[in-house]
Amino acid sequence: MFDLFGLKKNTERTKVLIVDDEPNIVQTLQDRLEMNEYEVVTACNGQEGLEQAIQEQPDVILLDVIMPVMDGHEMLEALRKQPGCDDISVIMLTARSQTQDIARANSCNIEDYIVKPFDLTELLEKIESIIEKRKSLVK
Numbered sequence: 001m002f003d004l005f006g007l008k009k010n011t012e013r014t015k016v017l018i019v020d021d022e023p024n025i026v027q028t029l030q031d032r033l034e035m036n037e038y039e040v041v042t043a044c045n046g047q048e049g050l051e052q053a054i055q056e057q058p059d060v061i062l063l064d065v066i067m068p069v070m071d072g073h074e075m076l077e078a079l080r081k082q083p084g085c086d087d088i089s090v091i092m093l094t095a096r097s098q099t100q101d102i103a104r105a106n107s108c109n110i111e112d113y114i115v116k117p118f119d120l121t122e123l124l125e126k127i128e129s130i131i132e133k134r135k136s137l138v139k
Contacts, residue, residue: 015039017058019049021067046070065094076108089130
């Protein structure tokens with residue numbers, strides 16, 4: 001009945017985990033994603049990001065490489081070994097552009113590797129593309 005009035009709560013919001021140690025980047029991404037109706041969870045290092053990923057089971061992770069405690073590569077490798085986390089979509093979002101970094105990330109089945117600085121609109125399009133692809137596989 002509430003659906004008639006547009007009051008039905010949207011329970012199918014896409015959840016995005018941002019793992020980055022740069023507060024300005026985290027805040028910018030969080031603001032823009034929330035403006036576009038995404039549910040956002042954040043972490044400031046790889047260890048915290050791994051814990052959040054296991055607990056929250058996000059649809060997409062935006063993952064930096066250079067972070068304290070556990071870097072992005074270590075987090076990604078540990079994530080892929082966790083039951084139920086091996087198919088979470090990951091976009092690496094980092095200043096590291098060396099071939100070996102890209103190859104290491106690609107070996108862990110990532111969706112994309114984006115070098116900072118990045119275009120927010122392009123990033124949102126990539127996230128939406130990942131979500132649409134996942135929805136079509138479920139149908």
